[in-house]
Every structure is written in C-alpha cells, then in structure tokens.
Amino acid sequence: MTDPLALGPHDFGALYRRLRGAAGAGPTPRGALDRITPELVRRAAGEVRTGRTVSMAAPVETRQEPDCPDPARHWLTAPAPPESPADGLHFAMDRLAMNMHSNADSHLDALCHVIWEGTLYGGTPPSTLTPSGATALSVDLARDGIVGRGVLLDIPGLHGVPWLEPGVQVTTEDLVAAEAAQNVRVEPGDLLFVRVGHRRRRRAMGPWDVARERAGLHPTAMEFLAEREVAVLGCDSNSDAAPSTIPGVAFPIHVLAVHAMGIHLLDYLQFEDLTPLCAERGHWSFLCVVAPLRVPGATGSPVNPIAVL
Template identity: 25%
Template sequence: MCGPEFITETTRQKIAAYAAEFRKVTRSPFGADDEIGMLNLLSVESAREVMRRADGGAAIDLSVDMFVGMPSWVKAGDPPFQQWMTHTPAGTVLDDLTGAGRAQNELVSYSGDAVSMYTHTGTHIDTLNHFGYQGEIWNGFSAAQHLSSRHWTRCGADRIPPIIGRGVLFDVAALHGVDMLPDNYGIGADDLRSALRRQRTTFQPGDIALIRTGRMTQWPDPRRYIDNSPGLNLDGARLLALAGAAVIGGDNSALEQMPANDPENWQVVHTYLLGEAGVPIMEIVDCEQLAAESRYEFAFVGACLKIRGATGAPMRPLALPLIR
C-alpha cells in the first residue's frame, strides 16, 4: 500500500501535495504559522505504538561519522568539514590561558577542539527554508520579510521536533539485484511500489521513508560517493508525498538523482518536496545494516541540532527493530 489511491479524504486534506501547484510554494494545511509541514502528520499515538513494539536493545545507527576529508557538498563553494584542537595538555602548560598556573596545568590534562562545516554535512536534515521558488519558501514565507542578516526567522532547524514514528525502507538496489544502482539512476514511482511488493511492506501516512540506492557502499570516497549519484526523481518524490510521507531520507548525498533530469531546475526534487509538498529531507542516511538484516519496517527515532534558523542540521537517527 503506497499512493494516493489508499488515502482517505480526511487525511488527503492534511497532505500538502494534493494542493501543490507546479513551481509555486504551497500554503500549509496546518495554518499560516506552520513551519514543519508534513512532520505534523506524526502523532503521539503512532509514536507510542511503534515504540511499544521496538527493541531498544538492538538499535541500528543510521548516521555516518564526521572527519576531515569526508565527502561533503563543496561544489557550490560551501566549506568542507574542519576540526582543530583549541587546547592540548602540553600547550595549556605553556600558554596558561586559564590562568590556573603551571602546577595545575601539569596536573589537569586539558583537551578541547572546535569544528567548522556547512550545515548540510554528514547525516543531516534539510529544513523547509532550504529551497523554494521566486524568493519564497514553504507556506509563503518570503525572504524579504523573514530572512535576517544571519538566518531565516521561519522554518529553521530549531523548529524541527524530535522525529519518532514508523520507518519504512525502500531497498531499490535489492529490487534490481545490485549492490548499488547505476550512476544517475532515477528512482521513480514504479521502483518504489515494486520495492514494497518485493518486501511485503506497506507505507502509510505519517511514516518515515528511507530509500536505499546502495551508494553508501562507496563511502567515504568523495568522488564516487558524491558525483553522478542515483536517487529519487520527481515521479518518485510525488508518489511518496501524495502517500503522506512525514519525512523522506536517502543514503546518497542529495536524496535526488544527480544531476537532475530537468534542464530548467537543477534541484527539482528538493524544490518540490520542500517548497510544494512541505516534506523535510534527510540525506547521507546509512541504510546498509537495515538492508543486510532485511529490516524493512522499524521504529525511527531522530533529532537534529537546534540551530536557530538553519537550512539544515546534523542529526543522528536510529532504527529500532520491531519485535515480531
């Protein structure tokens, strides 16, 4: 079960994709102040139910580690991940920046470090202010009224709630009998429906969709992981949005097929999901263990850093297997 034909009229009215107009931002069905879109489909009841069935002792980490030289989006001039020491035990003895004195500094071995990175580095979530159309983002918030000198005042990462719900893996690579889909392969609606049938899995409104292309098998090679990635195309994105996905994640660097098969829009899936359908995106989600264990249905638990106004933020999602 996946698609608009399975959606009731009451639920349909809550799914923004049904009101979407081509290349226009959509007003939220949850009101003029809404900043989280389809995350509103998550409910306390569904979270409690899926957690009741979850095996907390067998959590699967869906995130990647972060390190200097890791694959990251730098093609548009954004900074790579950097990390450096701000305090070392021997250095503290010499510079005595704390003013504690040599004796205490020799006793107390003090280490500290700092990082610098693009907010879309590593496993992360894209918020609804990341992409839109004509200077507007989700729900009609405009840059003219809501973009300060530092960040958006609407739809930032600080607005994203903890995400707890039923997760569903779409193992498209396994559907085609390969470890990894070919470069630039576009995952469409037929791929997603066929993956569900193969897995004997259903997808319901409010679920979290994870799409496996197999690209994580190339991690951490920056060239092989980033360039010409297979991923979701507009046809596939529309199916999931109309099916009521609360959030959609992928194991590749941009969720979508790259480069996009659209001569007019280089981020056709991003603009559609974020601007038209109100569906946040997760990227660089490691689905390999889920696939290896055939965990197609699971409890998903994830929370991002609450960076005020940010267009994206690192997160560490977990999949908890369901007790059969």
C-alpha cells in the same frame, strides 16, 4: 530516442502544483511533520523487538574529497600542543566547524532551505532569511525531535545489485515493487528511507563528484509520497538524481519535497549497517529517532538518525 523519464518545464510545473495541492489548502505550522501524531509515535514504539540501536549517519568528513571540497574542520583546542598536562585536573577540548549542507555529511534540510520562484514553503517571503539566521521555517521546527515509524526501501536489493549507478532514478514503480518484495507498506506519518547504495559505492570505488552524477528519485516518485502522506524523506544520496532531467531545475526533489509538500529531507545518510539487519529479520520498519541540533535560525543541522529494532 526520447527519454521516457524526461519531464519538460510545463510537466514539472503541473507536477509541482498537484503536489502542493495534495499537501493541503495551506501550510501547516511544521509542514509534513504535523502528520506524526502522538498516537503514531506510540504505535511506532511497538516496532521495537530487540532493543538494538543502529546509526543511519555517516562519519563526519574532515578530508577534502571530490564530493567534499569544503570538509568539516575538527581540531583539539586543549591541551595546546606540544604541552603535556601536568599533575592535577585537565580537560581535553575540541572544536568543530562544518558546512550544514555538505555533499558528504549526513544532515537535515529545514523548510527554509529551498527558495523557489521567489518564496519559501507556504509562500513565506525570503526576507525571513537574515544574516543572523532564518526567522521562519528554521530547523527549530524540529526542536523536539522527529520520532516515528521508519521504513527502509532497498532499491539496489530489489534489482539484485550492490548500488544504483550515478544518474539512475528511482521511480514510483520501484518503490511499490520494493514494498512488495520486502513485505512492508509505507503508511501516513512514516519516515521513508530510500536506499540507492550511494555509501556502498563510495566505500568500494572511492569518492566522486556527486554534484555532477548521483542516483536519486525521479520527480514523479514524489506522487507516491503524497499518496501515502509521508512525513520525512531520507536517502543515502540527497534524494535528487544528477544530472537532473528537468531543464533549469537542478534539484527537483528538493523543490517538490521541501517547497511544495513541506517535507523535511535527510541527505547523505548511510544504510549499510541497517540494511543487512532488516534483511535478516525480514522486517523493514522500525522506531526512528532524529534529533537535530538546536541552532537558532539554522537552515539545517547535522544529524545522527537512530533506528531502534
């Protein structure tokens, strides 16, 4: 039986060209972030009702797990063990080293992260990626922060399940149905967050090899984002389902979002604190603040997105 969700290379190529065309005649300086105007930020501030703040980041993973073979390394550098500080002033200090694009840690993908068919977003040459960092399209494009209206679409909630099983793909129909069920509409310049329940499954069943199996979006769902002119896409997986349905393209959502559409991605977030609060309020939009680290030339950054309710 033919898989109705499968796309061939020709179909994917046509989808890529449509989405690149929908993004505009040429690349904008900050990609889709340019859709977030000062007026939209002011309007997003009106979403605040209670002033409560909620993190959408997972704790940094420092243990080696099936989904995190290269965990972050965090250690105390002072005082040096087993020394006990003497009288007077002392400072406790520590150091953190991490893979920016871990399959366990919450992070932002910059527009220089995806190389497709020999170019970066907007036809930027890969020669801009140097050993000392990217000289174009780096995380520095978001140095002033990403602030706007966030919208959370709860796809497992739509289907009455705690999470989507690995391999399940979220379609445009799912996104539209979630809007209707939650009485919310994704609008131009929004930061769209799609919950697949990845973190809840990880908590309940333990880590697994997400490089092989994970829930995510179907490539054609990106047409929904193009139509609504979304500025940022975030997910509690990395937005791409695995295994991919596109032969030879392991991360089609990354190719379409970052390379074709200039959309920054927020990967491996967690919505388990935010979802019940939105459900309780019956209100699924909020002011959102994302502040990536200012690491010159970086292809991404760890992030702690904050929803302000």
